Amino acid sequence: MNILILGSGGREHSLAWAVMQNPKCDRLIVAPGNAGIAEIAECAALNIEDGGAVTVFAEENAIDFVIVGPEAPLAAGVSDRLRAAGFLVFGPSGAAARLEASKAFTKQICDAAGAPTAAYGHFSDAASAKAYVQAQGAPIVIKADGLAAGKGVIIAETVADAETAVDEMFSGAFGDAGTEVVIEEFMQGEEASFFVLCDGEDVLPIGTAQDHKRVGEGDTGPNTGGMGAYSPAPVMTDDVVQAALDQIVKPTMAEMARQGIPYQGVLFVGLMIENGVPRLVEYNVRFGDPECQVLMMRLGAQVLDLLQACAEGRLADTQVNWAADHALTVVLAAKGYPGAYEKGSVIGGLEHLPEDSSHMVFHAGTGRASGQYIAQGGRVLAVTARAQTLSDARDEAYAMVDDIDWPDGFCRRDIGWRALSGD
Numbered sequence: 405m406n407i408l409i410l411g412s413g414g415r416e417h418s419l420a421w422a423v424m425q426n427p428k429c430d431r432l433i434v435a436p437g438n439a440g441i442a443e444i445a446e447c448a449a450l451n452i453e454d455g456g457a458v459t460v461f462a463e464e465n466a467i468d469f470v471i472v473g474p475e476a477p478l479a480a481g482v483s484d485r486l487r488a489a490g491f492l493v494f495g496p497s498g499a500a501a502r503l504e505a506s507k508a509f510t511k512q513i514c515d516a517a518g519a520p521t522a523a524y525g526h527f528s529d530a531a532s533a534k535a536y537v538q539a540q541g542a543p544i545v546i547k548a549d550g551l552a553a554g555k556g557v558i559i560a561e562t563v564a565d566a567e568t569a570v571d572e573m574f575s576g577a578f579g580d581a582g583t584e585v586v587i588e589e590f591m592q593g594e595e596a597s598f599f600v601l602c603d604g605e606d607v608l609p610i611g612t613a614q615d616h617k618r619v620g621e622g623d624t625g626p627n628t629g630g631m632g633a634y635s636p637a638p639v640m641t642d643d644v645v646q647a648a649l650d651q652i653v654k655p656t657m658a659e660m661a662r663q664g665i666p667y668q669g670v671l672f673v674g675l676m677i678e679n680g681v682p683r684l685v686e687y688n689v690r691f692g693d694p695e696c697q698v699l700m701m702r703l704g705a706q707v708l709d710l711l712q713a714c715a716e717g718r719l720a721d722t723q724v725n726w727a728a729d730h731a732l733t734v735v736l737a738a739k740g741y742p743g744a745y746e747k748g749s750v751i752g753g754l755e756h757l758p759e760d761s762s763h764m765v766f767h768a769g770t771g772r773a774s775g776q777y778i779a780q781g782g783r784v785l786a787v788t789a790r791a792q793t794l795s796d797a798r799d800e801a802y803a804m805v806d807d808i809d810w811p812d813g814f815c816r817r818d819i820g821w822r823a824l825s826g827d
């Protein structure tokens with residue numbers, strides 16, 4: 405099988421790493437890829453949000469299966485273009501990708517499906533948004549409706565802060581994403597992520613994870629794309645998983661099908677769990693980054709079979725082989741991230757680290773210059789380990805981190821703290 409993966413982050417490196425292990429994979433191209441991915445697969449420069457260009461590339465390279473990593477090409481309808489040209493694709497249509505691309509759309513689907521989520525209002529002008537804030541009180545959550553690269557959510561502790569956030573959104577702080585605003589009840593509880601393959605009809609859970617969104621230890625400081633993650637998430641007990649499937653995922657999928665927009669791909673279900681009861685925070689239409697890295701390490705080579713079964717509508721006959729293991733990933737980021745940071749610093753020591761089915765350094769933002777790895781992004785590496793217990797996985801991941809020589813990088817030292825605090 406000739407396989408094309410679209411994307412360039414740690415998520416795509418881990419997808420490529422898992423897919424490569426499957427003997428069905430004859431040739432793997434990742435576009436555009438990064439310096440770490442180039443060690444295990446071919447990389448190709450390609451504008452992955454241009455459906456026409458991706459389709460021509462897939463034709464020229466006799467691709468049998470396309471796996472779409474990030475949300476932007478999905479929202480841009482790249483999977484529709486590929487499917488129209490006859491390609492097998494893992495990833496939802498542009499219309500179904502609105503589950504991530506529009507928070508108002510997701511809320512409407514949840515209402516129709518009866519899926520538990522935060523109470524909300526949807527506004528297109530500041531005056532009515534502020535009237536809603538005043539009526540509801542604080543804390544309250546203000547969200548730009550559209551894709552805002554994870555930055556369009558403000559948790560306001562006071563009504564005054566909420567009003568400022570409303571003004572900022574309507575004055576264009578988040579560009580077009582903020583021309584419509586969703587205002588939500590603040591939900592208490594513990595957050596976890598649940599990953600489910602959906603083929604338009606059937607669903608197959610493939611794992612749970614928790615990430616650390618804040619830049620600072622103890623979950624403090626500004627939000628990031630994610631500074632580390634682990635799988636499984638202890639809060640996702642069998643009962644919580646079943647409730648999330650029965651009350652949230654399956655009714656949402658049925659409602660999507662009923663509306664003529666069946667969903668095919670991975671559904672990233674962001675949950676808030678309070679007293680064993682899950683409620684939906686958000687959907688994403690892709691794997692999480694860095695959650696994907698821990699899921700891929702736990703699933704290994706079967707990932708290709710699972711994604712293919714999903715794309716071919718065969719999930720009803722498909723099973724996941726689980727191991728009772730744990731995986732943890734620590735993100736190394738450039739100093740300054742998520743604010744301004746320098747590019748181009750040299751990263752040493754990577755050559756000597758173990759690379760096997762339980763240890764991998766997934767690259768997120770690296771390049772090569774003069775025979776050395778250099779940092780080229782905010783989040784740069786995801787150092788990932790798998791073991792029988794979460795504390796062993798953590799110790800092994802940090803042992804690898806300590807062997808990396810990158811003075812211009814930093815990481816959080818407390819990834820997994822919540823799950824490990826009972827140690």
Ligand code: AMP
Nearest residue numbers: 522545554557588589590591674685686
């Ligand atoms: P989102 O982009 O919708 O995932 O929001 C980013 C983060 O904001 C989530 O991961 C939560 O930590 C937090 N958040 C979003 N909505 C709510 C809510 N209604 N109640 C509490 N926290 C929320």
Ligand code: GLY
Nearest residue numbers: 629630692693694
């Ligand atoms: N780590 C969170 C995300 O990928 O959205």
